[in-house]
Amino acid sequence: MKKPYAVETQPGRALWEVRLLGDLSGPPSEDGRRNGFNGPPERREGFPVPSARLGLWIFLGTVTMLFAGFTSAYLVRQAGPDWQPLPRPPILWVNTGVLLLSSVLLEIGRRRSASVHRWASGATALGVLFLLGQLLAWRALRAQGIYLPTNPHSSFFYILTGVHGAHVLGGVIALLSLLVLMWRGASEDRVCRRLALCATYWHFVGGLWLYLLLVLFLF
Amino acid sequence: MVGEHSARVHEEPVSFWRRYIFSTDHKVIGIQYYLTAMAMALVGGTLAMLIRLQLGWPEAKWPLLAKIFPRGMSGGVMNPDFYLALITMHGTLMIFFVISLGLVSGFGNYLLPLHIGARDMAFPFLNMLSYWTVVPACVIILASFFVEGGAAASGWTAYPPLSAVEQAVPGSGLGQTLWLLGMALFIASFTMGGLNFVTTILNERTRGMSMMRLPLFIWTLLIASILGLLAFPPLTAAAILLLFDRHGGTSFFLPSGLYFGERVLPHSGGSPLLWQHLFWFLGHPEVYVLILPALGIALDLLPPFTRKPIFGYRLTVYSLFAIGVLSMIVWGHHMFVSGMNPYVGEFFAIGTLAITIPSAIIGFNLIASLWGARLQLRTPALFALGAIAFFGTGGLGGIFLGNATSDIQLHDTYFVVGHFHFMIGGVTLLALFGGTYYWFPKMFGRMMSERLGKLHFWLTFLSFYAVFLTQHFLGLGGMPRRYYAFSKFEFLAPIRDMNAFISIAAFVLGAAQLIFLVNFFWSLFRGARAEQNPWRATTLEWVAPTPPPHGNWGETVPEVHRWPYDYSVPGAPEDFTPQTVPPTVVTVTQ
Numbered sequence: 048m049k050k051p052y053a054v055e056t057q058p059g060r061a062l063w064e065v066r067l068l069g070d071l072s073g074p075p076s077e078d079g080r081r082n083g084f085n086g087p088p089e090r091r092e093g094f095p096v097p098s099a100r101l102g103l104w105i106f107l108g109t110v111t112m113l114f115a116g117f118t119s120a121y122l123v124r125q126a127g128p129d130w131q132p133l134p135r136p137p138i139l140w141v142n143t144g145v146l147l148l149s150s151v152l153l154e155i156g157r158r159r160s161a162s163v164h165r166w167a168s169g170a171t172a173l174g175v176l177f178l179l180g181q182l183l184a185w186r187a188l189r190a191q192g193i194y195l196p197t198n199p200h201s202s203f204f205y206i207l208t209g210v211h212g213a214h215v216l217g218g219v220i221a222l223l224s225l226l227v228l229m230w231r232g233a234s235e236d237r238v239c240r241r242l243a244l245c246a247t248y249w250h251f252v253g254g255l256w257l258y259l260l261l262v263l264f265l266f
Numbered sequence: 267m268v269g270e271h272s273a274r275v276h277e278e279p280v281s282f283w284r285r286y287i288f289s290t291d292h293k294v295i296g297i298q299y300y301l302t303a304m305a306m307a308l309v310g311g312t313l314a315m316l317i318r319l320q321l322g323w324p325e326a327k328w329p330l331l332a333k334i335f336p337r338g339m340s341g342g343v344m345n346p347d348f349y350l351a352l353i354t355m356h357g358t359l360m361i362f363f364v365i366s367l368g369l370v371s372g373f374g375n376y377l378l379p380l381h382i383g384a385r386d387m388a389f390p391f392l393n394m395l396s397y398w399t400v401v402p403a404c405v406i407i408l409a410s411f412f413v414e415g416g417a418a419a420s421g422w423t424a425y426p427p428l429s430a431v432e433q434a435v436p437g438s439g440l441g442q443t444l445w446l447l448g449m450a451l452f453i454a455s456f457t458m459g460g461l462n463f464v465t466t467i468l469n470e471r472t473r474g475m476s477m478m479r480l481p482l483f484i485w486t487l488l489i490a491s492i493l494g495l496l497a498f499p500p501l502t503a504a505a506i507l508l509l510f511d512r513h514g515g516t517s518f519f520l521p522s523g524l525y526f527g528e529r530v531l532p533h534s535g536g537s538p539l540l541w542q543h544l545f546w547f548l549g550h551p552e553v554y555v556l557i558l559p560a561l562g563i564a565l566d567l568l569p570p571f572t573r574k575p576i577f578g579y580r581l582t583v584y585s586l587f588a589i590g591v592l593s594m595i596v597w598g599h600h601m602f603v604s605g606m607n608p609y610v611g612e613f614f615a616i617g618t619l620a621i622t623i624p625s626a627i628i629g630f631n632l633i634a635s636l637w638g639a640r641l642q643l644r645t646p647a648l649f650a651l652g653a654i655a656f657f658g659t660g661g662l663g664g665i666f667l668g669n670a671t672s673d674i675q676l677h678d679t680y681f682v683v684g685h686f687h688f689m690i691g692g693v694t695l696l697a698l699f700g701g702t703y704y705w706f707p708k709m710f711g712r713m714m715s716e717r718l719g720k721l722h723f724w725l726t727f728l729s730f731y732a733v734f735l736t737q738h739f740l741g742l743g744g745m746p747r748r749y750y751a752f753s754k755f756e757f758l759a760p761i762r763d764m765n766a767f768i769s770i771a772a773f774v775l776g777a778a779q780l781i782f783l784v785n786f787f788w789s790l791f792r793g794a795r796a797e798q799n800p801w802r803a804t805t806l807e808w809v810a811p812t813p814p815p816h817g818n819w820g821e822t823v824p825e826v827h828r829w830p831y832d833y834s835v836p837g838a839p840e841d842f843t844p845q846t847v848p849p850t851v852v853t854v855t856q
């Protein structure tokens with residue numbers, strides 16, 4: 048039996064050069080630790096996008112496909128004979144404004160690192176307000192005698208707003224954990240990276256809501 | 267010195283729980299997935315044996331079984347509801363809980379970081395979460411056998427109205443609800459896993475491991491994960507709608523005028539075809555999610571046993587991309603008989619025939635890799651070769667099914683059953699076994715028995731052909747699938763004996779798997795100790811210690827200088843050149 052080749056390993060000298068965008072875990076971590084491993088940072092052949100951000104984008108891709116699935120079902124069902132358009136609850140406009148304003152606050156916060164916690168708290172509060180507003184919209188419909196099974200449009204309205212609301216709720220939880228992170232006095236670097244991720248997600252659910260409004264009431 | 271060294275040592279969790287149960291180590295998680303799949307395979311396989319028992323001898327009485335399944339086999343004769351539950355759960359378990367878990371999540375998790383020179387997945391915690399999401403999914407799906415009405419009975423495709431109307435058949439009640447719940451958890455888990463795979467492949471490769479130096483298994487894993495991530499969410503959307511049809515009184519998939527008992531159901535205007543479209547939009551890509559990693563394993567098992575590079579690496583990668591794109595637009599070939607516009611049918615038929623081209627390219631690359639080989643017929647090589655044979659056989663049937671004209675005759679017959687078992691059952695299973703024989707030494711530090719392995723291969727291979735090739739002919743003869751018994755049809759009288767023959771072959775096939783189990787657990791404790799690189803292979807996992815420690819590589823990660831298929835390089839000191847060998851020693855080809 049011949050001897051196997053000697054294992055040629057990489058010296059631990061190389062550093063991560065540039066950090067393009069925020070990151071939560073994975074390669075460029077603040078103290079050189081990766082995945083709980085001690086030791087110097089290791090050089091890898093990664094894409095210029097840090098793992099956490101890449102993961103978030105992929106996740107948003109799956110959410111997009113989820114709503115693409117709903118949309119195609121919506122379009123097919125809409126062609127059915129029993130489709131009756133729903134009266135639009137007026138409060139939806141208010142809710143839309145609230146959610147978009149929330150996105151704006153978060154964006155302003157990102158640019159003012161001194162008072163970022165105030166802006167982020169404001170954005171979170173508006174997110175909660177949006178959810179309450181959506182509940183009011185449901186109540187308004189129910190007051191008119193329009194329930195989930197009443198007709199296909201109302202079924203879709205309740206389900207789509209419900210699934211979207213669940214995604215907003217997830218965003219609110221992420222924002223709350225960001226606030227906890229700030230309150231605990233985590234490093235600015237870490238807060239920034241987390242904030243960047245939260246903001247991307249938050250703008251996404253905002254955009255998603257505009258899209259749903261379009262699908263539900265304009266098509 | 268000591269202090270500095272210990273600061274670099276990787277933190278290995280010490281408690282039993284963190285190490286073996288709630289571990290974030292990709293290798294532990296991979297093995298957890300693998301063992302879970304193995305347990306589910308035992309259940310799924312038993313169901314298959316029961317199905318064959320019924321089809322082989324439809325009128326027979328089995329008093330012993332009446333004791334084990336007092337409801338399903340009351341009086342020793344299988345009742346039709348139980349039969350429907352059996353085929354539904356067999357399909358569901360095998361596709362989602364055996365092949366997906368074992369092949370994609372199991373081998374994927376174990377091998378991915380090792381193959382690319384990473385220390386772990388990009389998100390180790392998410393990885394653990396994904397495993398512990400699938401465990402309740404398994405429990406729920408299995409529990410559905412024991413609830414009122416028994417397990418779901420609407421097929422693995424969950425077509426409404428059987429899946430949407432709670433009172434349709436006994437399994438449409440709580441059983442179907444649990445089915446949906448289990449699948450929802452499975453999808454959540456698989457999505458977390460896919461996200462982790464894609465991120466890890468793109469971002470965690472070690473220095474020198476460019477995309478074009480990835481082992482083909484990793485490429486297949488990447489494309490399969492992307493397909494899964496794109497295709498599962500629309501099914502989730504459909505499942506949410508289905509849940510509301512069942513429990514919220516909505517009518518997405520239910521048309522008006524459905525009667526059950528004396529009652530007209532309140533639904534109206536929905537379309538069961540809508541479900542079929544949404545389901546197959548997932549369903550077809552899903553079959554590629556399973557077959558691609560299986561082909562990847564076959565591709566990667568060949569070079570160590572042919573001692574030559576794989577043929578057509580780049581072409582295979584491009585074909586994978588082509589398959590990925592095309593597989594999203596061919597779902598309609600499952601619905602040719604649903605009354606679709608002939609032009610739409612033509613579109614799907616052309617798409618389906620188009621996808622056979624990249625599939626065939628991969629198949630031919632596999633075969634061409636054998637050209638000029640110094641073939642060493644060890645067990646993993648046998649399984650890889652068997653997978654090629656199955657892929658060819660299944661693909662041949664696919665061509666007949668992909669043509670709308672011939673599919674109208676063949677749809678919902680045993681021809682389809684034969685076709686998809688060669689693909690989704692055969693290629694994947696052989697890859698799963700071949701991979702096990704091949705990587706077992708790395709996973710557990712011991713070799714599996716060659717003799718038992720070869721016996722396992724030949725019994726599996728031959729009885730598989732006996733079962734599923736014969737089914738093609740039954741299908742051509744018009745035998746429909748999903749029927750409880752064929753004894754009442756005169757035109758099927760001549761093939762009754764063939765069904766008994768298939769059943770006997772199926773029992774041989776089932777029994778052969780026990781040899782594998784024995785081999786697996788015997789080798790785990792008694793197998794010969796494995797060297798670090800027993801197959802004299804080139805990929806990175808064989809550079810790691812056996813079994814690899816937490817963090818995989820000790821102090822420093824390996825650096826890659828070449829592609830993974832440098833076998834028999836002229837002028838090299840050995841007939842294999844590991845990926846870590848620098849160009850100064852052996853020239854680099856890719």
Ligand code: HEM
Nearest residue numbers: 553557599600622661664665667668677678682686689690
């Ligand atoms: C050469 C490429 C292939 C072609 C042209 C092809 C074509 C088809 C067609 C047209 C059907 C529908 C038949 C019917 O229901 O009437 C079908 C069914 C099926 N195919 Fe394939 N196929 C191919 C490859 C594969 C692969 C690679 C897999 C899996 C790994 C696979 C798995 C299945 C399954 C599971 C079904 C049956 C689903 C069901 O009705 O329960 N096929 N195939």
Ligand SMILES: [Cu+2]
Nearest residue numbers: 550597599600
């Ligand atoms: Cu298909």
